[in-house]
Amino acid sequence: QIQLVESGGGLVQAGDSLRLSCAASERTFSSNAVGWFRQAPGKEREFVAGIGRTDVKTSYSESVKGRFTISRDHAKNMLYLQMNSLKPEDTAVYYCALTITYFSERISDYSYWGQGTQVTVSS
Numbered sequence: 001q002i003q004l005v006e007s008g009g010g011l012v013q014a015g016d017s018l019r020l021s022c023a024a025s026e027r028t029f030s031s032n033a034v035g036w037f038r039q040a041p042g043k044e045r046e047f048v049a050g051i052g053r054t055d056v057k058t059s060y061s062e063s064v065k066g067r068f069t070i071s072r073d074h075a076k077n078m079l080y081l082q083m084n085s086l087k088p089e090d091t092a093v094y095y096c097a098l099t100i101t102y103f104s105e106r107i108s109d110y111s112y113w114g115q116g117t118q119v120t121v122s123s
Helices: 027-031
Strands: 004-007 010-013 018-024 033-039 046-051 058-060 068-073 078-083 092-099 110-113 117-122
Touching: 004 092, 018 033, 018 092, 018 117, 033 068, 033 078, 046 068, 046 078, 058 068, 078 092
Parallel strands: 010 117
Antiparallel strands: 004 018, 018 078, 033 046, 033 092, 046 058, 068 078, 092 110, 092 117
């Protein structure tokens, strides 16, 4: 059973940066597609960024494209989300997740989820 643990969330001001981290419990993490999702209060969980099984493909939601960068360190079984130029509308609980598909932006394709880390951006 793969376990994912997010960290790095916090309270920041608009325009600041944060880097989220996700630690995986198994090396199988490195051979699967992974992604970041977020859920704001009263809203559905949404795709933020994803990286494919071979790291060749990355994808971002339109709302974060150009500001967020997803990356992975295979040696450390770590996934990262660098978030720059944060906006109040980025406030949400951020989750990392793993899918056994080659790549997906669909929540239903992801089988393993972390517990989430809160990001709050003040204006």
